[in-house]
Amino acid sequence: NAxxxxxxxxxxxxxxxxxTLLCAQDMNHEYMYWYRQDPGMGLRLIHYSVGEGTTAKGxxxxxxxxxxxxxxxFLLGLESAxxxxxxxxxxxxxxxxxxxxxFGPGTRLTVL
Amino acid sequence: xxxxxxPDIHITVSEGASLELRCNYSYGATPYLFWYVxxxxxxxxxxxxxxxGDTLVQGIKGFEAEFKRSxxxxxxxxxxxxxxxxxxxxxxxxxxxxxxYIPTFGRGTSLIVHP
Numbered sequence: 001n002a003x004x005x006x007x008x009x010x011x012x013x014x015x016x017x018x019x020t021l022l023c024a025q026d027m028n029h030e031y032m033y034w035y036r037q038d039p040g041m042g043l044r045l046i047h048y049s050v051g052e053g054t055t056a057k058g059x060x061x062x063x064x065x066x067x068x069x070x071x072x073x074f075l076l077g078l079e080s081a082x083x084x085x086x087x088x089x090x091x092x093x094x095x096x097x098x099x100x101x102x103f104g105p106g107t108r109l110t111v112l
Numbered sequence: 113x114x115x116x117x118x119p120d121i122h123i124t125v126s127e128g129a130s131l132e133l134r135c136n137y138s139y140g141a142t143p144y145l146f147w148y149v150x151x152x153x154x155x156x157x158x159x160x161x162x163x164x165g166d167t168l169v170q171g172i173k174g175f176e177a178e179f180k181r182s183x184x185x186x187x188x189x190x191x192x193x194x195x196x197x198x199x200x201x202x203x204x205x206x207x208x209x210x211x212x213y214i215p216t217f218g219r220g221t222s223l224i225v226h227p
Binding site: 033098100104105 | 121146148153157158161163206214215
């Protein structure tokens with residue numbers, strides 16, 4: 001099993017450009033999450049999904065959109081990137097609430 | 113809103129010394145409680161979790177944590193630290209918020225181990 005994978009691992013964008021981060025899991029988990037990690041801030045939840053076709057806002061959703069068209073995939077989109085979105089992005093999945101989250105390796109995004 | 117506080121940003125210990133990392137949460141009921149570890153450049157890995165039952169929870173790598181309801185705390189401990197334990201440690205809670213269960217992480221404690 002690959003667990004949770006994230007694509008790409010690194011990306012540099014210019015202000016105003018758009019991009020999509022892909023998260024895939026092969027554990028048949030219902031719940032999937034997108035976080036951003038900034039120095040001294042821990043992990044902050046951007047959006048999450050409790051099943052295929054569902055999405056919900058987390059703590060810091062502004063400037064991001066998500067889609068969960070297939071159970072195994074959770075996409076995070078930046079429509080118009082800003083320097084404040086420079087961060088490391090982690091995807092995670094779990095079978096249900098209260099269960100262990102399995103994390104991907106992260107995507108390091110720099111917005112110039 | 114639920115919150116998680118890790119009051120120590122950095123902790124430095126000598127190899128072989130004991131360790132305690134503090135975590136306090138603010139929530140009306142007992143949420144699910146977790147400790148995760150993150151090695152440099154890696155994702156997070158679960159050390160242990162608690163929801164109910166014995167308040168002393170054993171985890172991987174020789175770690176344990178004690179839940180104290182009266183203090184709203186879930187402190188992580190290890191009797192003898194190894195150099196490989198140097199990493200970032202995150203306390204997290206998972207509890208109801210607005211009809212859903214939403215995970216909340218603390219800001220993390222960076223553990224430095226001196227030889």
